[in-house]
Amino acid sequence: MTELRLEELSAATIVAVNSMSLKPGQEQFIAPVSYGTAATVMNPRTSWQRVVLDRNEVVGFISANFDPEEPHERFRSVLWRINVDADDQGRGVGRFAVEALVEEARARGMDHVNVIYEAGEAGPDAFFTRVGFRPVGETEYGETIAEIRV
Template identity: 50%
Template sequence: MELASLTQENLGKSVSITLRPEQEAFVAPVMQSIAEAYVNPTAWPRLVVDGDDVLAFIMGNFDPDHEIEAFRAGIWRLNVAASAQGRGVGRFAVGGLEEEARDRGVKRISVLWERGEHSPEGFYLKLGFVPTGKELFGETVAFKDLGPRGKMAP
């Protein structure tokens, strides 16, 4: 697996990433995220690829001067193809975003999620995100402190 930028060649497979139907309420379609990335200079969209296969889409946001801390550095979107779930692809994508954050001198990253059945909550808790107890737009706000490079546990 590796992290890759969007290209003319992989765009078609990227917008075809499909979740399980019951997960669709928890994240925007990749097509919408790519459109948002086009007009948001702070967006950082990437793919997880394995050869020619596109396994996942992740979009970070790095906007260090944003007035709301949760929007200064973090995960904006994450879509792992249903066929690729459950084998570490999501963890790999978040690890890649953490590396990018470290390169930018970021010490902690955020993520927002909706609670409920089929929510990604358990995934983010497992990866070390800690909820603040506050909500933004009805979503749980959580942060993860980034340790030094090479210490990507858990």
């Protein structure tokens, strides 16, 4: 890891985000990035989407929503997706992105961030635990709801 920084998702970086590779087995836990980018168009006030760059190379993507008026508490401050290119996993890119997310949540007056994910082999459970998320419940579909306090 050399010099990580965040930048807003843009037309200049979205192609690189869509081209990021995954490790075998991870694809079942990830919806296409284009699903998440629609949120910015639908509600730019609450949507937060950033790319992680190492120098000038896109190595990660993180998307969240911060909406204190959202009727469902679990969606008021929520991490929707985090992707790190397969070749860059294990170098601290994901941790860097989550730390930036926590700072953004704090700046917006939130006291926690939720994440909802499907558990399973090659799934994101271990990563979320390592960066500080703790399970707090389950959705009606059996997905894990975890939170990190900010």
